[in-house]
Amino acid sequence: MTDFTTWDIVRNLLLAARWTVVLSLIAFIGGAAVGLVLTLLRMGGLRPVRWLVRGYVDLFQGTPLLMQLFLAYFGAAVLGFDVSAWTAASVALTLFTSAFLCDIWRGCVEAVPSGQWQAARVLGLNYLQSMRHVILPQALRLAVPPTVGFSVQVIKGTALASVIGFVELTKAGTMLNNATFEPFTIFTFVALGYFILCYPLSRYARYLERRLYGAGIR
């Protein structure tokens, strides 16, 4: 049996951490795109559309991400689709992220005072014009800190993709442990890896929040 040096462990974890980063980016960018569409539909759409979006958000917020991953991977297989771990993880995390971002952003749009809608309305702006020129620019400023904050949850959520065989940071840790039987060392490094990814984002979110609310919204 080959011996693993600490450097071997770290090197392998670093290589696997790439896929944690890539999967997080896919989930976040995909989730943001879907989430934006959902937010607009939920704010302005017809009543049945709003109702559907709400159901979607409730469904993904009310079930564990782990189950969503299982369903995307094994469920698709049962239905006859041959999906890779990559596809399943990307789809499940994108949908999960979109549901949370939709809810965060709806809150930000609703946080813009109703007087702004009224002012836009009496000046003759229609719904889309009001959204574009008056409401969204203000909602966007409110949305940045919680959105950055949520991206931390997405990164940590990718760890669950390990259970469907997606080799990212956590899965690599498990595999290394099976070979070396040094769980304490390995999972300390794994945890450290997540911390290095997440901590700067948390700090940045906090900084944005202070800057936004401390200075008052101009």
Next chain:
Amino acid sequence: MALVSVKDLHKSFGELEVLKGIDLEVEAGEVVAIIGRSGSGKSTFLRCLNQLEHHDWGTIQLADQRLDGTSMTPGELSQNVGMVFQSFNLFPHKSVIDNVMLAPVVVKQTPKSEARRIAEEVLAKVGMSDKIDSYPAQLSGGQQQRVAIARALAMNPKVLLCDEATSALDPELVGEVLRVLEDLAKEGMTLILVTHEMKFARDVSHRVVFMHQGRIHESGPPETLFTRPQTPELAQFIASVV
């Protein structure tokens, strides 16, 4: 033909009937002050006039056009009726000039250079020429309200509605806003104001309307109304505010 003609206007919020049949005609160039206790329906009436609230019953005619929620788009309506709010409602993320230019550019599709010229003109009229690049948060309440008036004027409306335009202001800032409104009145702008400034209602308006419990209880020239109220309700109201 009156510029604004309201007949038998009714509006309820759920069980609560706020307007119980309002009749009012306003001529072009007329300044009408609406007074009354809070809860008497003044603000709701004003908000029906620009369709921020849709009335349940009765008619509103605006320069030949009947308002029923669908006859005019918000864009067309805004070129007929302007509105100034108690809380200013300036757009905090836009500079003064951008606040004023937004509707002409977006709604009327006025070219930017032309919109800027109009904006500078109306801002000069309210005495805010030196603050065009400031943001609302950098202005006093009185200055913000003057910008809000300019913003409404930029759409060149036929009538300007003011919903307690000075109620949110510190006492020393009320005067500058009232002076702007007075100037507009002198220029022949049609104004319908809900106000608690009795002196202003008395000095500037052509007609005072006293609303009580969802109806127009009494109306007439300010001198008559304030010195010889016909009903005990109005007499009591005047006694309580003067």
